[in-house]
Amino acid sequence: MDKVLSNKKIIALYVLPSLLLILAIVYIPIVLTAYYGLNKWNGIGAMTFVGLDNYLALFKDATFWSSAWHSLLLAVFSGMSLLLYLIVAMVLAARIKGAQLFRKIYLIPMLLSSVAIAQLWLKIYHPTNGVLNSMLESLGFANPPAWLAEPSLVLYALFIPILWQYAGFYILIYYAALKNIPASLEEAARIDGANALQIAWRIKLPLVMEVIKVTIVLAVVGSLKYFDLIFVMTDGGPNGASEVMASYMYHEAFRAYDFGYGSAIGFFLLVICLAATWVIRKLTASKDTIQYS
Amino acid sequence: MFKKKGLKLLLASSLVLAAAGCGTNSSESSNNGSKEPAGESSEQITINFMHLWPEGVSAGQNKIVNQIIKAYQDEHKNVTIKQEVLDNEQYKNKLKVLSASNKLPDVGVTWAAGFLQPYVEGKLFTPVDDLLSGELNGKFVSGTTEAYAIDGKTYALPLEFNIAPVYYNKSLFEKYKLEIPQTYEELKAVAKTLSENGIAPIALGNKDRWTGSLWYMYLADRIAGQQTLSSAINGEGAFTDEGLLQAATEVQTLVDSQAFVKGFNGLSNEEAKSEFLNGKAAMYMMGTWELPNFTSNEDIPKEFRDSVGFFKFPKVEGGKGDINSWVGGPGVGLFVSENSAVKAEAKAFVEYFVTQWGEQSVTGAGVIPATKVDTASMELPQLYIDLFNEMNQASSITLFADVQMQASAAETHLNMIQALFGKAVTPEKFSEEHDKAIAAGK
Numbered sequence: 001m002d003k004v005l006s007n008k009k010i011i012a013l014y015v016l017p018s019l020l021l022i023l024a025i026v027y028i029p030i031v032l033t034a035y036y037g038l039n040k041w042n043g044i045g046a047m048t049f050v051g052l053d054n055y056l057a058l059f060k061d062a063t064f065w066s067s068a069w070h071s072l073l074l075a076v077f078s079g080m081s082l083l084l085y086l087i088v089a090m091v092l093a094a095r096i097k098g099a100q101l102f103r104k105i106y107l108i109p110m111l112l113s114s115v116a117i118a119q120l121w122l123k124i125y126h127p128t129n130g131v132l133n134s135m136l137e138s139l140g141f142a143n144p145p146a147w148l149a150e151p152s153l154v155l156y157a158l159f160i161p162i163l164w165q166y167a168g169f170y171i172l173i174y175y176a177a178l179k180n181i182p183a184s185l186e187e188a189a190r191i192d193g194a195n196a197l198q199i200a201w202r203i204k205l206p207l208v209m210e211v212i213k214v215t216i217v218l219a220v221v222g223s224l225k226y227f228d229l230i231f232v233m234t235d236g237g238p239n240g241a242s243e244v245m246a247s248y249m250y251h252e253a254f255r256a257y258d259f260g261y262g263s264a265i266g267f268f269l270l271v272i273c274l275a276a277t278w279v280i281r282k283l284t285a286s287k288d289t290i291q292y293s
Numbered sequence: 294m295f296k297k298k299g300l301k302l303l304l305a306s307s308l309v310l311a312a313a314g315c316g317t318n319s320s321e322s323s324n325n326g327s328k329e330p331a332g333e334s335s336e337q338i339t340i341n342f343m344h345l346w347p348e349g350v351s352a353g354q355n356k357i358v359n360q361i362i363k364a365y366q367d368e369h370k371n372v373t374i375k376q377e378v379l380d381n382e383q384y385k386n387k388l389k390v391l392s393a394s395n396k397l398p399d400v401g402v403t404w405a406a407g408f409l410q411p412y413v414e415g416k417l418f419t420p421v422d423d424l425l426s427g428e429l430n431g432k433f434v435s436g437t438t439e440a441y442a443i444d445g446k447t448y449a450l451p452l453e454f455n456i457a458p459v460y461y462n463k464s465l466f467e468k469y470k471l472e473i474p475q476t477y478e479e480l481k482a483v484a485k486t487l488s489e490n491g492i493a494p495i496a497l498g499n500k501d502r503w504t505g506s507l508w509y510m511y512l513a514d515r516i517a518g519q520q521t522l523s524s525a526i527n528g529e530g531a532f533t534d535e536g537l538l539q540a541a542t543e544v545q546t547l548v549d550s551q552a553f554v555k556g557f558n559g560l561s562n563e564e565a566k567s568e569f570l571n572g573k574a575a576m577y578m579m580g581t582w583e584l585p586n587f588t589s590n591e592d593i594p595k596e597f598r599d600s601v602g603f604f605k606f607p608k609v610e611g612g613k614g615d616i617n618s619w620v621g622g623p624g625v626g627l628f629v630s631e632n633s634a635v636k637a638e639a640k641a642f643v644e645y646f647v648t649q650w651g652e653q654s655v656t657g658a659g660v661i662p663a664t665k666v667d668t669a670s671m672e673l674p675q676l677y678i679d680l681f682n683e684m685n686q687a688s689s690i691t692l693f694a695d696v697q698m699q700a701s702a703a704e705t706h707l708n709m710i711q712a713l714f715g716k717a718v719t720p721e722k723f724s725e726e727h728d729k730a731i732a733a734g735k
Binding site for chain 2: 154234258
């Protein structure tokens with residue numbers, strides 16, 4: 001077995017199929033998308049090469065910038081909610097009673113498909129029959145807003161189910177990381193007289209830092225290209241108030257038949273995601289990684 | 294040892310993959326040039342047919358499609374019709390994706406006018422004028438095939454024809470002693486009475502946007518007249534016309550007077566419809582494709598179905614419009630793919646399908662077909678007959694704006710409709726954006 005794996009030709013042979021696959025379904029489409037962005041194309045007929053027109057038009061497109069702003073807001077909110085998830089994970093990992101049950105409760109949204117979640121929250125937000133407004137009315141609020149029809153509220157109303165949807169995922173990651181910390185470290189700290197808060201801050205947090213960095217990247221990039229729940233629940237409306245970059249791309253390409261422009265948005269989105277990853281890496285880079293010892 | 298085994302395995306798996314890849318282009322050769330479509334030859338032919346009547350959503354239509362296909366296959370033993378069924382929105386997306394890779398089904402469903410145009414320009418649909426002069430000559434309701442014609446050639450055969458009345462709940466109207474509004478002022482008064490009594494006057498799901506477009510279209514038609522509206526849509530006139538501006542202003546007046554259900558801009562058409570079906574909203578404007586829900590759909594309580602009536606959009610005092618003028622148009626039609634390997638057979642199937650559809654869709658699905666049908670001999674719900682007669686007396690029928698316009702202009706129109714209803718734009722801005730988009734699309 002070792003002999004086989006040290007043969008360079010065999011290694012190449014084993015790597016090749018997945019390399020070809022990933023080239024064909026990831027990298028070639030990226031190049032193609034960049035190229036389509038250089039064309040005026042309705043997706044059906046002939047393409048006309050227009051150079052950088054689509055990309056330049058992007059910079060002047062107010063709708064694009066407002067959708068980019070909405071995506072950024074979502075990224076900020078998901079980034080901040082990570083702190084909440086971390087706290088929950090710390091509590092759950094601290095061997096409290098019923099931790100098992102709570103972990104399952106937090107995980108369940110992750111098991112539902114986005115469309116099911118969207119349907120569920122559409123029912124909650126329904127302006128007259130919805131659970132939320134019925135509750136508000138019985139609490140004495142005479143005229144609760146129609147959450148998904150109010151341009152100033154719709155975006156935040158959408159953030160809640162999105163953050164709820166991913167809570168389980170991040171809690172699980174943090175939980176696993178925290179469980180990996182040897183119990184002896186905590187015991188030693190306790191003997192030295194550290195309280196729970198100090199243990200969390202001085203010992204647990206530094207030790208799961210690497211994981212936190214990864215989740216920040218995941219959350220930010222995931223938010224920037226977020227699409228599904230928004231598409232099903234509001235379709236970017238009303239009047240673009242909940243449009244994000246990915247939904248705007250979809251609308252331009254598939255509704256307005258402007259695949260060239262849609263592709264330009266798509267490629268720009270990729271560039272933004274790469275840039276965001278790079279920036280986060282830079283910001284969180286630390287020379288000395290702490291390890292369990 | 295291991296090395297050899299690994300290689301063999303790789304070889305075997307790549308062979309399997311290659312074999313799987315080859316399997317697809319089997320029914321390649323066929324009698325493409327022959328004028329004799331199907332029937333005699335023993336050659337096996339498969340016609341791929343993609344449509345948008347899934348069993349769950351459009352049970353009536355789905356049943357009819359299957360009946361027609363079965364009958365056709367019985368008559369033509371060598372033909373197999375392979376169906377692919379998707380729901381509306383998915384269907385539209387898949388059609389675009391298939392077009393981009395030039396892999397359209399032999400026969401498929403399309404919409405008219407603006408929707409059709411890119412496909413025709415891309416030379417993806419084949420003209421079907423020869424079918425119009427054949428067995429189907431003179432069978433279509435006038436004005437239906439024209440919506441599918443571009444530069445003198447017809448690219449699809451229409452199946453349905455729709456107009457949009459205002460449905461209303463008779464028992465709610467009785468309860469609050471309301472009359473069918475004859476004028477727009479009366480309509481506003483009716484809406485006022487209803488909302489004072491805690492009933493939402495009009496169910497509107499404007500998340501879908503074309504739903505709000507219907508209301509604007511009717512106001513525009515009644516105030517500025519059919520001619521002004523259609524010339525603005527096709528770019529000869531302008532949306533900044535005084536009458537059209539007034540129509541946009543009236544939309545906002547209706548919004549201000551709380552004529553529509555709460556949160557309409559966040560509700561889908563289906564959600565709004567359920568408000569009407571639950572008796573929580575008293576009126577609902579929608580195309581005649583909803584008729585089966587109000588006549589024969591057993592899932593909806595009979596008590597409710599019996600209390601549904603309709604009225605024509607009322608006149609606006611001082612307006613140029615005619616009360617017998619409708620907003621509507623052909624629904625979907627069938628196209629034959631230009632690149633189909635079995636074009637002749639596909640055309641024969643389309644001819645058969647359209648002919649059969651005419652009668653069966655009336656009795657089976659309760660939709661109004663695009664072909665002329667003698668309804669006198671059939672036992673049909675009164676609501677259906679009344680609307681059918683209205684359609685025959687129509688003074689004009691304006692095609693739905695989003696169907697008529699080119700895709701990008703239609704997108705602007707729909708966005709502006711939502712903005713207008715949400716009071717995010719002024720009527721002036723609304724009109725200017727329309728003219729800009731329509732001019733850019735030319």
